[in-house]
Amino acid sequence: MSISPREIGSDLVSIRRTTHSPGITLVVAGAMIGVLTGAPWIFPASFVTVLMNFFILVSMATMWNLMAGYAGMVSIGQQAFVGLGGYATLYFALKGMSPYVAIPFSALTCALIAIPVTYLLFRLRGGYFSIATWVVADTAGIIIGTIALFGGGTGRPVPGFTNFSPTQITNFAYLSCWFVALVVIAGTYLLLRSRLGLVLSSVRDNEISARSSGVKVTSARRTVFIIAAAGCGAAGAVLAIAQPYVQVSNEFNIQWAAEMLFVSMIGGLGTVEGPIIGCVIFFALQQSLQSYGAWYLIIFGSLAVTIAIWQPRGLWGAFRDKFHIELLPVGYWTRSKKQ
Amino acid sequence: MSLLQLEGVSKKFGQVVVGEQITFQLEEARAIGIVGPNGAGKTSLFGIISGDIRPDAGTIHFEGNDLLKLNSAQRARAGIGRTYQVPRPFEHMTVFENALVAAQQGARLRSQHSYDLAYDSLERTGLSEFANQPAGSLTLLHRKRLELSRALATSPRVLLLDEIAGGLTDLEVNELTAIIRQLQSDGIAIVWIEHVVRALLNTVDRLICLAAGKIVADGDPQEVLSSAAVRELYLGGKVVGESVQ
Numbered sequence: 001m002s003i004s005p006r007e008i009g010s011d012l013v014s015i016r017r018t019t020h021s022p023g024i025t026l027v028v029a030g031a032m033i034g035v036l037t038g039a040p041w042i043f044p045a046s047f048v049t050v051l052m053n054f055f056i057l058v059s060m061a062t063m064w065n066l067m068a069g070y071a072g073m074v075s076i077g078q079q080a081f082v083g084l085g086g087y088a089t090l091y092f093a094l095k096g097m098s099p100y101v102a103i104p105f106s107a108l109t110c111a112l113i114a115i116p117v118t119y120l121l122f123r124l125r126g127g128y129f130s131i132a133t134w135v136v137a138d139t140a141g142i143i144i145g146t147i148a149l150f151g152g153g154t155g156r157p158v159p160g161f162t163n164f165s166p167t168q169i170t171n172f173a174y175l176s177c178w179f180v181a182l183v184v185i186a187g188t189y190l191l192l193r194s195r196l197g198l199v200l201s202s203v204r205d206n207e208i209s210a211r212s213s214g215v216k217v218t219s220a221r222r223t224v225f226i227i228a229a230a231g232c233g234a235a236g237a238v239l240a241i242a243q244p245y246v247q248v249s250n251e252f253n254i255q256w257a258a259e260m261l262f263v264s265m266i267g268g269l270g271t272v273e274g275p276i277i278g279c280v281i282f283f284a285l286q287q288s289l290q291s292y293g294a295w296y297l298i299i300f301g302s303l304a305v306t307i308a309i310w311q312p313r314g315l316w317g318a319f320r321d322k323f324h325i326e327l328l329p330v331g332y333w334t335r336s337k338k339q
Numbered sequence: 340m341s342l343l344q345l346e347g348v349s350k351k352f353g354q355v356v357v358g359e360q361i362t363f364q365l366e367e368a369r370a371i372g373i374v375g376p377n378g379a380g381k382t383s384l385f386g387i388i389s390g391d392i393r394p395d396a397g398t399i400h401f402e403g404n405d406l407l408k409l410n411s412a413q414r415a416r417a418g419i420g421r422t423y424q425v426p427r428p429f430e431h432m433t434v435f436e437n438a439l440v441a442a443q444q445g446a447r448l449r450s451q452h453s454y455d456l457a458y459d460s461l462e463r464t465g466l467s468e469f470a471n472q473p474a475g476s477l478t479l480l481h482r483k484r485l486e487l488s489r490a491l492a493t494s495p496r497v498l499l500l501d502e503i504a505g506g507l508t509d510l511e512v513n514e515l516t517a518i519i520r521q522l523q524s525d526g527i528a529i530v531w532i533e534h535v536v537r538a539l540l541n542t543v544d545r546l547i548c549l550a551a552g553k554i555v556a557d558g559d560p561q562e563v564l565s566s567a568a569v570r571e572l573y574l575g576g577k578v579v580g581e582s583v584q
Binding site: 011199201202206213215331334336 | 389390391410411412415416420421423427428429430431432433435436437439440441443444445446447449451454455458459462467470471489490492493
């Protein structure tokens, strides 16, 4: 390492990592975690089902946003890892493992599969990269659909629930979805507060400058791609547990990528809170507009176009820029110690 | 041993020659200015040294090590800092975070050491009061200073400055040259591409003039500027005695 010829004084500056007292965030987060963990015993079953789907999408969208919003990799093929995660859970369950225990192993399987995939995809840039991710997802779906053990194209139910009552199955499925979402959000937040988080933001803003600042761009991107594959794999695993049935046309459906993109974009790309806010809006609209048939898709599309044109930083991004409030701050605020 | 040594470096893009047998050495804490008309290959030369462009031929050694074996990130970590002609800030990050990336990745420092180096690099260029502002909100002068701060935060031994005074007022140019002279006296070797020749003359020990990828003059700044080859290049026509025809 080269040494700066000038002596740098120690403790020139003090750093804060929050814009407000972290106590408020911790109290609110603690209360929310308590309520959401007890949701199956607090809320009606229909609402618990909505929450379950909400957490699955939050997990997927948080991973998609990590890739696109922080590392500049716009994937339209993340359903590949959703599907592979679901089928990995099926495989482990068929081999006698509890589907709940299989969740981390399914995530790990997706991470391992993602490693060689990066060597193929990272040869491409921009739109070509995006299309290639879709090709990877479709290819994975086609290959899985030919395997007899997995029931071919029609799929098969996930075994391993015979010892549980229907209520227990629903409650455990909910808790699986919720804990995966919690781990994904907390993990993403901690990652973005780390040195890697700073690196990812620099790569997103200007890859060439990042390289000349000493950033190993490809290595950072590869790390994020693998983490996002693991996160989407875990989401696929809980999707398989929630159904509990896996089918290629459902698990590898491009609809997942469209929803990840939509909620991240309307919530706020490049913010931890964005995909969560986007999911809240998505599910609120879906629940209130689903009786309007095709109109609800038209309203969704119009909303996405409107936000893309007038609020390209998303609703949370615009709110944050205006009021300088971050619920989950990842930045650095300085104060000179000379003053 | 020279700090930076280029030997026979050549590069072509199709039929366009941006470097032809470029050879020069840079000693520690010295400053070289590079002038030349547009398209002479000045910025491409920086790209070759910093690792953005791979040369077709030639060798580059830094502190005796083969630089061509390293990619641009590794060169930054080895001690080659550079700025870009058109500033390339990390727009959605704060000014401090811009410098912090370089301190943590380029200089490979952690925690308080990285914060101190990043903040010191902002203080050196007069940007510390903007530390918490988004880099995208900076003016051109401040963006150019941020380029310099970020390069400094990599803890460089050699600093490549690409038209850092371009587009600035006379007063701003004076402020910038004072900063660069201070960096040189701190021991950082400098290679400076600049069209604002007055800024160069106040700073560099040696001047190189490039044209069509070739070095056409190299030596004392005043002698290079008054050489027939350089005057012909800038004023056109042939130089006969002291007049241009």
